[in-house]
Amino acid sequence: MPIITLTTDFGLKDHFVGTIKGTIHKELRDAVIVDISHQVNPFHIQECAYLLKNAYKAFPEGTIHIVGVDSERTPETTHLAVKVDGHYFVTADNGVISLIVEEVRPEKVVEISLPGTVQDAFPVLSVFVPAACHLARGGTPEVIGKPFGKLRHYKEFAPRVTNDGDTIVGSVIYIDNYGNVVTNIQRSLFDAYRKGRSFTLEARNQKLTAIHDRYSGFINFDLDRAQRRGPGDLLALFNSSGYVELAIYKSNLNTVGGAATLLGLDYRDTVFINFQ
Known part of the structure; x- marks a missing residue:
């Protein structure tokens, strides 16, 4: 079974990380979950991208990375499953993908649309976890979303x-x-x-x-x-x-x-x- 990684700004004081892991294990009892970091500064997309950019290549291809930073859906920010460089990233379209893999073109991008999902205050749990579990079972991105053509681009300052x-x-x-x-x-x-x-x-x-x-x-x-x-x-x-x-x-x-x-x-x- 593919590895599922977690990168969030939730910290470790609250129940959020434990709830995410428990829900994944309820769906996939034998899931392998790896914490990359839960200490990203709140809503700091660039910091999140730096950590993931330097960590994801250490994992085997097919790993699913849940990105729980600035994840709320809005009329300007949708939820995505992106296959790039052999890895899946389940994230909001907040520019983080463009910072993680600046030089690699995504192989597949879908806008997540799960039947019966209610948009709430905890989208990492209600949207990202079901999407990640679907991919971990070997499901295809097309089943959980529709093609999405234009990723938000965020270019970090270059020297x-x-x-x-x-x-x-x-x-x-x-x-x-x-x-x-x-x-x-x-x-x-x-x-x-x-x-x-x-x-x-x-x-x-x-x-x-x-x-x-x-x-x-x-x-x-x-x-x-x-x-x-x-x-x-x-x-x-x-x-x-x-x-x-x-x-x-x-x-x-x-x-x-x-x-x-x-x-x-x-x-x-x-x-x-x-x-x-």
């Missing part, structure tokens, strides 16, 4: 290259659980313009001249502990998804804070890479 290739201007796209700041500057873009040159990464009043491959990469372990950099120090690295990230080594948001708070950076704030 800009200026000064004849000497400067990359990027933006903050995500802040993780540790307060680490993820930018939209990907390693491939950085490598394409670096051309062996030295550089300075600037964020607020901080400047860094190295980008590492892991969090501990900035530590010189040949030095005595008292002399080397370590916990509480700022670094830049290419994270596991290939984006430039700013981090405080072994940060703790409950004590010293993370890179976002210490640098005063938030979503869409600007960072620069200047090549010399």
Whole structure:
């Protein structure tokens, strides 16, 4: 049976996530349900897309992804089942698909229309779960909806290259659980313009001249502990998804804070890479 994943902004305090899982198991007793995240900031489509974009490819083709962020149906936003890159996404037409799979054309898109469904305040339960269970049983999208031709397109800010290739201007796209700041500057873009040159990464009043491959990469372990950099120090690295990230080594948001708070950076704030 295909895996069903859940990505929502419901949090874990309330009953919503448990109710969704219980209803799926009532329909499909042996269903495999995987939580991607329930801590998406409320209605934050871009944050939801970042998490799903970097997670869905880890699952086998045929996986069904329920996207429970900004999911209410309105005259301007319908409910969709989208097959793209071998995966199914059950979601509202709120632009999230265009952010998850920017370079892949959907194989199939249907507007969900389930007989007898009442539009209520919990569409993830009343609409998305039955649709996902139908697909998990091997049902086709055409049975639960009609073809839908025009997905809402939402284009995230892309980094800009200026000064004849000497400067990359990027933006903050995500802040993780540790307060680490993820930018939209990907390693491939950085490598394409670096051309062996030295550089300075600037964020607020901080400047860094190295980008590492892991969090501990900035530590010189040949030095005595008292002399080397370590916990509480700022670094830049290419994270596991290939984006430039700013981090405080072994940060703790409950004590010293993370890179976002210490640098005063938030979503869409600007960072620069200047090549010399």
